[in-house]
Amino acid sequence: MLQLLQLIVSGAAIGCIYALIALGFVLIYKATETVNFAQGDLMMIGGFIGLSAMTVIGLPFALAFIATIAAMALVGMGTERLVLRPLLGQPAFTVVMITIGLGYLARGVVTMIPYWGTETHTLPVPWKDEVIWIGGEGSGLVVSVEHLVIILATVALVALLYVFFRYTRLGIAMQATSQNQLAAFYMGIPVRRVNMLVWGLSAAICGVAGLLLAPITFVHANMGFVGLKAFPAAVVGGFGSIPGALVGGLVIGIVESLAGFYLPEGFKDIAAYVVVLVMLVVKPNGLFGENLTKKV
Amino acid sequence: MHFLFKTRYEQDIALFKHGGQRFWYAALAVALLAAPWLLSEYTLSQITFIGIYAIVCLGLMLLAGFTGQVSLGHAGFLAMGAYTEAYLQANGWPFVISLPLAALVAGITGVMIGLPALRVKGLYLSIATLAFGFILEQAVVSTEAITGGNAGMQLGKLVIAGIDFDDGSNFYYLVTFIAVLCVLGVVNLLRSPTGRAFVAIRDSEVSAQSMGINLAHYKTVAFALSAALAGIAGALYAHKIRFITPDQFGFLQSIELLMMVVIGGLGSIQGAIFGPAFWFVVQQLIVTGKDWLPEALGQQTGLQPTIFGIILVAIVLFEPLGLYGRWLKFRTFLEIFPFYRKGMFRRQKSYMKSERMK
Numbered sequence: 001m002l003q004l005l006q007l008i009v010s011g012a013a014i015g016c017i018y019a020l021i022a023l024g025f026v027l028i029y030k031a032t033e034t035v036n037f038a039q040g041d042l043m044m045i046g047g048f049i050g051l052s053a054m055t056v057i058g059l060p061f062a063l064a065f066i067a068t069i070a071a072m073a074l075v076g077m078g079t080e081r082l083v084l085r086p087l088l089g090q091p092a093f094t095v096v097m098i099t100i101g102l103g104y105l106a107r108g109v110v111t112m113i114p115y116w117g118t119e120t121h122t123l124p125v126p127w128k129d130e131v132i133w134i135g136g137e138g139s140g141l142v143v144s145v146e147h148l149v150i151i152l153a154t155v156a157l158v159a160l161l162y163v164f165f166r167y168t169r170l171g172i173a174m175q176a177t178s179q180n181q182l183a184a185f186y187m188g189i190p191v192r193r194v195n196m197l198v199w200g201l202s203a204a205i206c207g208v209a210g211l212l213l214a215p216i217t218f219v220h221a222n223m224g225f226v227g228l229k230a231f232p233a234a235v236v237g238g239f240g241s242i243p244g245a246l247v248g249g250l251v252i253g254i255v256e257s258l259a260g261f262y263l264p265e266g267f268k269d270i271a272a273y274v275v276v277l278v279m280l281v282v283k284p285n286g287l288f289g290e291n292l293t294k295k296v
Numbered sequence: 297m298h299f300l301f302k303t304r305y306e307q308d309i310a311l312f313k314h315g316g317q318r319f320w321y322a323a324l325a326v327a328l329l330a331a332p333w334l335l336s337e338y339t340l341s342q343i344t345f346i347g348i349y350a351i352v353c354l355g356l357m358l359l360a361g362f363t364g365q366v367s368l369g370h371a372g373f374l375a376m377g378a379y380t381e382a383y384l385q386a387n388g389w390p391f392v393i394s395l396p397l398a399a400l401v402a403g404i405t406g407v408m409i410g411l412p413a414l415r416v417k418g419l420y421l422s423i424a425t426l427a428f429g430f431i432l433e434q435a436v437v438s439t440e441a442i443t444g445g446n447a448g449m450q451l452g453k454l455v456i457a458g459i460d461f462d463d464g465s466n467f468y469y470l471v472t473f474i475a476v477l478c479v480l481g482v483v484n485l486l487r488s489p490t491g492r493a494f495v496a497i498r499d500s501e502v503s504a505q506s507m508g509i510n511l512a513h514y515k516t517v518a519f520a521l522s523a524a525l526a527g528i529a530g531a532l533y534a535h536k537i538r539f540i541t542p543d544q545f546g547f548l549q550s551i552e553l554l555m556m557v558v559i560g561g562l563g564s565i566q567g568a569i570f571g572p573a574f575w576f577v578v579q580q581l582i583v584t585g586k587d588w589l590p591e592a593l594g595q596q597t598g599l600q601p602t603i604f605g606i607i608l609v610a611i612v613l614f615e616p617l618g619l620y621g622r623w624l625k626f627r628t629f630l631e632i633f634p635f636y637r638k639g640m641f642r643r644q645k646s647y648m649k650s651e652r653m654k
Contacts, residue, residue, distance in 0.1 A: 228426065
């Protein structure tokens with residue numbers, strides 16, 4: 001029983017990372033109807049920026065955290081402005097291809113930057129390798145602080161996003177844009193600028209995910225492949241639903257953690273994909289997805 | 297420039313449109329036949345690789361370029377073909393039977409993956425193929441008894457009717473022969489009602505459906521054919537490499553295949569051949585050019601992905617029809633020499649087409 005709980009906690013922590021990346025996808029998908037296959041690579045860049053801020057410049061973690069978020073927001077907005085806006089109105093496949101290309105490019109470029117390179121780096125976070133015992137030292141549930149931080153940070157970030165979307169002008173404008181671009185445009189919302197900001201927001205969330213994940217998996221050029229598991233998370237939750245992305249991420253994380261323990265070796269890595277295939281066959285719209293049909 | 301004055305309906309679907317085409321394709325055939333005498337062994341081996349990849353790209357082109365379905369797991373089909381061939385050969389099956397069987401096994405896998413496609417489309421389909429690719433790679437690792445797992449699998453000598461086909465030029469002829477057959481097959485398919493249905497589905501699923509095209513059926517057929525072509529290529533690839541491991545068929549391979557198709561030019565048979573040809577030529581240039589670059593840049597492992605990434609992004613942004621589109625423009629420029637105008641191939645801007653109408 002204790003073991004099960006243990007697995008669920010560590011699964012939930014990884015699930016939170018998937019959820020954050022999936023959240024990034026969903027935000028962009030909802031607002032601009034483009035699917036960003038480079039989301040995981042954005043996370044990787046975030047991890048590297050945080051690393052450089054801490055080790056090269058020597059900032060304390062809190063400042064490095066803020067610097068990463070700011071830098072990632074700029075990266076996201078720049079990508080939208082330079083690469084995606086010229087493709088407005090092109091078929092979805094074009095955009096899918098360009099984001100795949102950007103991800104491929106990012107993995108190549110990162111290995112060529114001095115100091116970043118092909119090696120694996122450790123992010124020196126303050127809570128490295130610490131654990132907390134819940135319910136008695138040596139007998140209760142052991143939770144590593146890294147996992148706890150991930151879960152708490154995700155909860156805080158989601159609460160912040162909720163407030164942002166519910167109460168701020170920009171958040172409401174983003175919601176309006178994602179519901180109907182044309183109507184939003186008629187209401188005087190600068191749709192293009194809002195889309196750019198959505199990309200910035202999404203990239204910033206990925207930056208946070210990168211910093212949170214870094215203590216567990218280390219920072220390296222192929223870190224972004226974790227982002228591919230966020231697709232199953234987004235689909236399970238229903239693509240285009242923000243609470244769905246969170247629930248989907250948690251489901252995938254916990255299933256993966258349990259599969260790693262109870263099933264033979266090798267199942268852990270594909271558990272997420274098996275879940276998504278089953279989901280697509282049983283309920284393609286996901287847990288929280290709306291039923292969409294195309295009309296002419 | 298010459299004007300094609302059509303007097304018969306058959307001219308619309310003729311394999312070669314005019315004498316010029318016939319001449320140039322005949323010249324290409326002669327060049328392909330003469331290649332082993334003219335080129336070094338290494339170049340010939342690279343061309344053999346181009347031929348093998350051209351077969352996969354042809355399949356992917358059929359799926360992505362003509363039917364409009366994106367597959368992010370095509371390396372999985374390649375693996376199916378390669379491992380079927382390796383397994384059958386190890387059990388003493390002759391190549392002439394094992395090659396079609398490899399295509400069949402890959403094709404059946406394609407149908408299996410196409411079946412969820414009956415329910416999902418667009419983005420969900422690409423995610424399904426992505427998931428499938430990962431699962432298949434893991435399946436190859438796990439079924440050690442058949443595939444040798446991570447340790448890989450060694451292929452024996454390829455002998456057909458007493459002739460040793462592991463020899464460079466013989467294998468080159470074999471690959472070229474099969475590649476030409478595949479190209480002709482696909483060209484013919486696209487002239488048939490099935491091919492027309494594929495193109496209709498790509499252009500608009502709704503209008504294809506209202507014209508009486510059974511979407512599920514044709515999409516599954518597209519998947520099966522595409523996978524079968526990948527299976528054939530996989531079998532040849534296995535013989536070319538002679539040692540196959542699961543990590544040769546990973547996600548990156550799928551992505552690179554897709555990149556080749558896009559670079560070559562979506563929606564054109566020629567693009568499926570230009571893509572891999574360009575890929576291998578650039579790869580070769582990078583390998584040779586490395587020594588000329590400064591040490592800090594030339595010895596980086598990330599150099600190649602960076603260059604290909606930039607090429608892909610540039611192609612998608614500036615030349616959506618890929619290399620074939622560039623060639624078309626160049627040819628038109630020559631044909632109508634002083635009269636080429638800048639806007640002749642301008643992309644039509646369309647309003648954002650939403651997939652989520654309610």
